[in-house]
Amino acid sequence: MQRGSGSPRDFWEREQGSALRSVAPAPGRTAPARGAPAPSRGRPPQSVTPAAPAAAPVPAGPPARVGGTVAALVVAVLTLLPPLLGAYLGVWFVLLGCNVPGIVLGVIALSKVPDADEVERYLRYTWACNLAYAALCVPVVLIVLFVLAMALVLGY
Known part of the structure; x- marks a missing residue:
């Protein structure tokens, strides 16, 4: 093409x-x-x-990189699902591990839309927070799911 x-x-x-x-x-x-x-x-x-x-x-x-900024913000908001799952399962302290910096930086990036350099900078920060959160969240979610599976298997 x-x-x-x-x-x-x-x-x-x-x-x-x-x-x-x-x-x-x-x-x-x-x-x-x-x-x-x-x-x-x-x-x-x-x-x-x-x-x-x-x-x-x-x-x-829209100006360049608005789509990437919105995508980073959507991913940051979707990272709220594991803490909400933990709170639903009764492990309320995982709510302390919310990706608040990623959400805040995504909102700041969208507020800086006319300035391309600022948008790029805050977009990088948002994705860095999202990836760091995912790397830290995966072991916690796996442990919670393992405990849930063992409880179901053992009949508790």
Whole structure:
């Protein structure tokens, strides 16, 4: 699959502040003005005036990295599930291990949306908190599930 200048990926991966660019005609040719009839191939055009460059359209989507920031915040909120599971099972102290820093940093990253450098910085912090929380949470969840399975097997 070829990626042209109009592909969705190019739209979202552009630098912030850049605009869509129109395709330039081949070298040695001039583009016909809008609304003007295209010159026929049999005879040369009598007078071709170059068209004024059209204003580039402004992108209508969100700025770059908003999707990644929202994804990091959603993952940070989803990390609340293991502590809530622990509280449901009666192990209330696992609520102390909530990923509060990841959620707070995700919200801060979304509040800094116009400033791309700040968004990138807080986005990295949010993902670091999410990954550290996952690495620390997996053993706790496995132990809780093992105790639950043993209780079910032994009939308690």
